[in-house]
Amino acid sequence: MFQLSIIKDTVAVQPAQFGLPPEQAITNDLNKKYANRVLHDVGLCICVFDLAEVGEGKVRYGDGCLWYKVIFRLVVFRPFASEVILARVKSSDEDGVRLSVGFFDDIYVPLVYLPEPTAFDSKERAHFWLPGSEVTSSHELLDSALTDRMYIDAGDVVRVRVESDEFHDDEPGPPKAHEGVQQARELRRPPYTITCSMSEQGLGPTSWWRNAGVETMDEG
């Protein structure tokens, strides 16, 4: 779920920080720049792991900062495809389930990756699974007895498999002269989304499988 990425960058240490040991000041600056941000095609940065290489601090014309060329290792959140992770259900809607791991919550389980057969109960605002049922249409599913339904409620801890992840860079380009200032803000996509699946034996809310022995596995 976490990885180390090696990154090269140039940081400016403000004169006010000259009292600190240089590595401390550089680490602070790097954390300020990267922590809790999404790097395109890398992942969500957590914090600096260590500094691998630091060049000589140089003063440039125009400011009093010391500029360091740094190669450092960064702790990045980027679960790999097919990795199994634990997460909490944040919310559910007609399109699927949204999960959260606390520090990151653009994790989605679309309908196709929910266990078969499932239906969305709009009264409870939650999806439910009917294990062992043959019916497929959502009408028939919604007619089922409440006791047979296994709900995926908000706040449940679920075990999911990462299927894919996507990065979007929706930086607005430079404002165009003929459009003027008023610019309709289009829907912003999250910069990093993870798509997960729970359509497998053993996946889904952990409470479903807590006491399931080998017998359950034989069905699948």
Added chain:
Amino acid sequence: MEVLNQRSALLSNYEVLTLLRELESDHLARTKTALRIKKEEEAAGLPPRQQAPPDDVCENLRTVEVEAIQYLSADFQPTASQTPEGISQLTRNLAQWDLTKAEKLQIVNLAPTEPVELYVVVEELEDRFGDKMDDMLNTIKASLREAATPAANGDEPQQAMQVDHVVYSEFQEDYQGDNHWDYDANEVVFDDAGEGAGIEGDLHVEDD
């Protein structure tokens, strides 16, 4: 900025948690020292400083740090019962089976103690390790610390200090109960092993 190597190594959840806890305790120590210095200065009757010392606390880092610690030390994670020694012992023991790197990492992260959980993590578990599954589960169980200690250290140390005294007596009482529970768990494991052998036999017949 230039990304030299996007994925130079993979980290286990426990490693990240340790790193974040260190950062957190560093930060708390620094805040405390700053507070103490301020108080001493006030007590000495010095005029308050014109310019507060530059506070290099980074909001983003604090946010992600606290939230990640919360997630990684949540009660559904096995990190509370893991130790560095246990994990290194586990990885050494896992080397005897032909597991991929990703599978080993997930075993360390999730510490599956039930067959269902292991099925999810290891691909084609039955074909590859049909008869070694129980050994594997026992190895993982052995790497976990028996009783989960109150892992509040990282969350809110000031509160945890106060709570510790209260919890202590309960914890001792629980100890007896925990022992019983452990024995029960072991018994179940042995039962499982028996059943499992029978079922595996059946499966082999089916395969043929």
